[in-house]
Amino acid sequence: MDRRKFLQTAFASGALFAIDGLISNSEANETFFEGTPIFKPEIKTVHGQKHTPFIDAPKKVKAGEFFEVRVITGYYHPHPNKVEHHIEWSSLYINAFEAGQATFKATISNPDVTFKVKIDSKGKSILRAFSYCNIHGLWLSFPKEIEVV
């Protein structure tokens, strides 16, 4: 899939932020996401509840100081955690940049991870998370806006 087609796919899936830099600023991400559909956050169905990552973070943080962001998949409804069906990883983005990624092993680790991150620039920032299910693919969280003072 070429870059233009990929961005069209990302746009159609609701991952609008792909256009404003998440993909285009990182060759590694572009390679990773290439050809992988991104499911937008959805909690009206149990299927969506099982896969949409939830972000728990403070509403306001201090610039340059570390704070905790918890990313939970299965928060809205538990996701299976079996070898044949499990969440393989979750990642956290601050605005357009990946802040961290955690991998999980089926049956022995839970897709519930806390990242310690900091933001140096004051103003509004947007947190987003992805989670990847080995059967149902790549899912995006609802955006979480935080104020950096």
Ligand SMILES: [Fe+2]
């Ligand atoms: Fe799944």
